[in-house]
Amino acid sequence: MAAIVQRPQLAVLTSLPSEPSSDDTMSPNSLFDESGEPSPAVTPASITVRDSLLPPASIAQRTAPPIPGLYFDPTLRLPPEFATSVLQQCMATFFTQPDANQAMLFGRAHADPASTSDGLPPFLRALLAHVDALLRPLLPPATHGLLFPPPSGGPPCARQAIVNLYRPGEGIAPHVDLLRRFGDGIVGVSLGSGCVMNFRREDEADADAEAGLERTWDVFLPEGSVLVLSGDARYRWTHGIEGRVGEWVEGEGEGTGAQWVQRGVRVSITFRWLLPGADIVGGME
Numbered sequence: 001m002a003a004i005v006q007r008p009q010l011a012v013l014t015s016l017p018s019e020p021s022s023d024d025t026m027s028p029n030s031l032f033d034e035s036g037e038p039s040p041a042v043t044p045a046s047i048t049v050r051d052s053l054l055p056p057a058s059i060a061q062r063t064a065p066p067i068p069g070l071y072f073d074p075t076l077r078l079p080p081e082f083a084t085s086v087l088q089q090c091m092a093t094f095f096t097q098p099d100a101n102q103a104m105l106f107g108r109a110h111a112d113p114a115s116t117s118d119g120l121p122p123f124l125r126a127l128l129a130h131v132d133a134l135l136r137p138l139l140p141p142a143t144h145g146l147l148f149p150p151p152s153g154g155p156p157c158a159r160q161a162i163v164n165l166y167r168p169g170e171g172i173a174p175h176v177d178l179l180r181r182f183g184d185g186i187v188g189v190s191l192g193s194g195c196v197m198n199f200r201r202e203d204e205a206d207a208d209a210e211a212g213l214e215r216t217w218d219v220f221l222p223e224g225s226v227l228v229l230s231g232d233a234r235y236r237w238t239h240g241i242e243g244r245v246g247e248w249v250e251g252e253g254e255g256t257g258a259q260w261v262q263r264g265v266r267v268s269i270t271f272r273w274l275l276p277g278a279d280i281v282g283g284m285e
């Protein structure tokens with residue numbers, strides 16, 4: 001991994017304000033470029049400050065937040081050699097140009113399970129198989145079946161794999177994955193570096209306030225971890241990543257203080273179901 005990515009070694013410089021501004025809470029549709037995909041974007045730099053030297057404004061948690069339909073277990077990780085191999089193949093396949101930061105691939109609907117190819121490269125098929133096995137004991141069977149339906153009962157949809165590359169300081173604006181393009185059941189992995197993902201619930205502010213429910217959670221996704229979004233987590237909460245070079249994260253052991261965790265180059269791979277007709281250009285919004 002160190003052979004592939006350059007991690008910043010020295011001073012930690014980032015831009016102010018380090019807290020999310022109200023501009024972060026934008027309408028999901030405004031986030032998408034012509035391809036209909038949110039692209040990782042750099043937060044514009046203005047004043048720089050040694051963020052790691054400031055007292056933490058917010059400290060991300062390492063455990064799963066109580067968001068219905070979100071599944072995350074910080075101890076569940078891809079084996080490091082396997083994760084490194086997938087990362088290397090992503091870098092060599094999709095990110096050889098210096099400014100490349102996103103690749104989209106499609107797995108055919110109704111692929112013959114005996115076939116050696118469904119449109120996704122073998123290393124992404126291997127990743128899916130690994131994630132399938134890792135998640136089987138963790139997820140409720142209905143949620144596991146949403147992500148990995150049995151070959152005979154597969155939905156009439158194609159799988160999309162989107163591979164995003166984030167350099168330190170880059171993030172992705174808060175969004176809900178396009179409702180008319182993608183179905184329920186989204187699974188993503190973090191490779192090369194961890195980052196904090198911010199979850200926000202956008203609707204029913206009054207009801208939540210009355211019930212004393214939290215509407216914002218900042219969760220550290222470590223390198224090699226797996227995240228599942230389904231149900232409310234997929235449809236009613238936004239997810240996003242602030243453009244930072246590092247962040248404060250709660251300590252790993254009981255009684256340990258918050259730690260500054262610097263970001264390296266992170267590659268995420270997200271698998272989603274394309275809804276029927278969603279692959280037809282112009283037929284979406």
Ligand SMILES: O=C(O)CCC(=O)C(=O)O
Nearest residue numbers: 038162164177188268270
């Ligand atoms: O980088 C990630 O983990 C999230 C990517 C994402 O939300 C998206 O591509 O829609």
Ligand SMILES: [Fe+2]
Nearest residue numbers: 175176177239
């Ligand atoms: Fe997303």
